[in-house]
Amino acid sequence: MQVDLVVIGGGVNGAGIAHDAAGRGLKVLLCEQHDLAVATSSNSSKLIHGGLRYLEQYEFRLVKEALAEREVLLKSAPHIMWPLTFRLPHQPHLRPVWMIRLGLFMYDHLAKRERLHGSRKIRFDESSPLVSDITVGFEYADGWVDDARLVVLNAMAAQTHGAIIATHTRCIKAERLSSSWKVTLQNLLTNEQYNVESKGIINAAGPWVSQLFADTFAEASPQHIRLVKGSHIVVPRIHNQPQAYILQNNDKRIVFVIPYEDNFSLIGTTDVEYTGDPLKASISAEEIDYLIEITNNYFNKSICKDDIVHSFSGVRPLLDDESASAQSVTRDYKLELSSTPNGLPLLSVFGGKITTYRKLAASVVDKISPFYPGLGASLTAAKPLPGGDFTDQASFCAELTLKYPWLPAKLAQRFARTYGTLSYTLLNHASSMADLGRQFNQELWQAEVDYLVEYEWVRTAEDLLWRRTKLGLVTTPAETDTLTDYLCTHPKLNKQAVAAEITLNKAG
Structure with missing residues (x-):
């Protein structure tokens, strides 16, 4: 089999890259060793957001790009994404009012808003689900997304443009020959192996991106990633209001409490350094206690361990910027490209976040476009994802x-x-x-x-x-x-x- 491009990894970045490349006319094969979105991309906080707290880390370019992408994504998939209002209760001993106002002003104005309302100061009355001593807060808007379905819809879109989507298929070896990559794939369910010839390879393996260099390419990884575990719990609905809440904690982290699947509340996330198999990540007793404690500090309705109906943990492959703590590691991404004099590019994706997946995918295909003469511009911003061709x-x-x-x-x-x-x-x-x-x-x-x-x-x-x-x-x-x-x-x-x-x- 001969293709133009092999994409390794069936998470949101891999599926987005396959969609973008196939839409520009490349013959694409995407291989995923398990199910689509099996790891990081199905275990997020399920938000399309700029990242309000990233402003404190001076990630202005990243936040601006993510805020602009909110509008594009909300338009492209109204079935799995929609606006969500957030309320931020104010605790004066944590962050001062001026800092929150400044952050929200920047959040409102770093990028154009068409579908989301601006921020405002609010007062909580007797109808508030919060404890009585919290009377003042702020309100702003971001977006909700069904993260795993976002991946699947991108894979479906890629397939409509001729891409081959090979799930449960591992790339076990890739070597550069004189005029093409020889890629050896293995179906993990049947153990069948077969070879594919490709002009280029995209390594979008997420938590396995660095490991793939040693295991598959037999060379050193150009970048290092830092695995950070984020865990969530699901409990019966804490309150009946439609808004989500963003809670500040003494450690400067924030925790979301989000209306979830009608009858539940989704609470998360944590930031914990992680080693080991990303598929085996699970919530710890300490993380459970952390999420319960901060929730009970804010809400009238207390929760306990017995209320938890589900939990999940995702391992985020963050670009290692040598930050002192897991919560301060950048959520930005870096694209590393290598090639031979005859072409044969290998591009690897380090880092990233779900909100900027489409922008990242377009950047990846732009970066390899010199190896594919005549390749046009990205079309993904203008077309809805499968099933999204309606207004509201x-x-x-x-x-x-x-x-x-x-x-x-x-x-x-x-x-x-x-x-x-x-x-x-x-x-x-x-x-x-x-x-x-x-x-x-x-x-x-x-x-x-x-x-x-x-x-x-x-x-x-x-x-x-x-x-x-x-x-x-x-x-x-x-x-x-x-x-x-x-x-x-x-x-x-x-x-x-x-x-x-x-x-x-x-x-x-």
């Missing part, structure tokens, strides 16, 4: 309900904010709930499962319940087992391969 969620949900009046309102809303216009592919010619087939839990039917297997690379219950959707929050172990049994006998999946992947997941 409320209008589209009403349209969906009009076309499928038998669809329960809650299910219609979830389809609208998960699949957008891809809902029409999922529902196809269904004319009643009976046409959706077998029911797996209170919100999941066979038609959705089959759609996700057919179009979105789902192989296991974990893929479906935690990355393509968040239905794991309302699925019992017995229901998970039933879904697993169905996938193991699905006509479009290899039974042995699915069983092998379940074994790999348990081992990891």
Whole structure:
């Protein structure tokens, strides 16, 4: 097989690069050793934001770029992204009013705003969910995103432009020959190996970006990354207001409390140095205590360990800038390019954050464009992601309900904010709930499962319940087992391969 570009890594950067490059006409193969978004890109705080606290670290260029990208991304995917108002309770012993006002003024004006309102000072009254001694705060806007679905939609967009998306496929060796890269890939479910010839390679392996140099390229990494673990907990909804809260702590860190999947609150994140396998990262007892303590310092409704219904930890591969603490490590990125006299570029991505993934992807393809004569400009800013070709969620949900009046309102809303216009592919010619087939839990039917297997690379219950959707929050172990049994006998999946992947997941 011959391609123009091999992209290693199926996180948000890898999928974004594959989308951008394929959209410009390159023949792309993306390989991911596990499922799409399996690591960092499904374990974020799920925010499209400039990073208010990064202003304290003088990351003005990064914040400006991220603020500008908010507008582009919100427009491109209204089904999985939407504006979210944040409230910042003021604690005078932490940061003075003048500092917060200055930070918010810069946040409002570093980049143009079209969809998000500006900041303002607010007062909390008796309806506030906060403890009574907090009476003053500030309000500003950022964006919410379903992080794992953002990755999948970019992979789908890349595929529509001819890209090959090879999940559960590891790049085990890459060597430069006289006129091309020889890339050896291995399907981890079948152990089959095959070779691909490519003119260039993008190393977007996230937490594994440096390790790939020793394991695959047999050369020294040009940069070092610092693995920083961020953990979150999910609890029953702390308050019924639509706003998220950003809490300041004595250690100068901030913690978000975000409305999550209707009935829950998402609380995070932490910053902890990490070593070891990124896929084995999990929340520690100390992190749990930290998140509970700061939440209880601010809210009337206290939480405890028994309230936690789910937790997750993501390992962020940050560019090592030799900062003294994990929380002060830069969230910027660096692109390292090497090539031979005959071309054959290898470009590696170090660092980055989800909000700037599209800008990063465009920069990557721009940087390798001299090796591909005639390559045009990036098109991703102007086109919606798959399913995002509508104006707003409320209008589209009403349209969906009009076309499928038998669809329960809650299910219609979830389809609208998960699949957008891809809902029409999922529902196809269904004319009643009976046409959706077998029911797996209170919100999941066979038609959705089959759609996700057919179009979105789902192989296991974990893929479906935690990355393509968040239905794991309302699925019992017995229901998970039933879904697993169905996938193991699905006509479009290899039974042995699915069983092998379940074994790999348990081992990891």
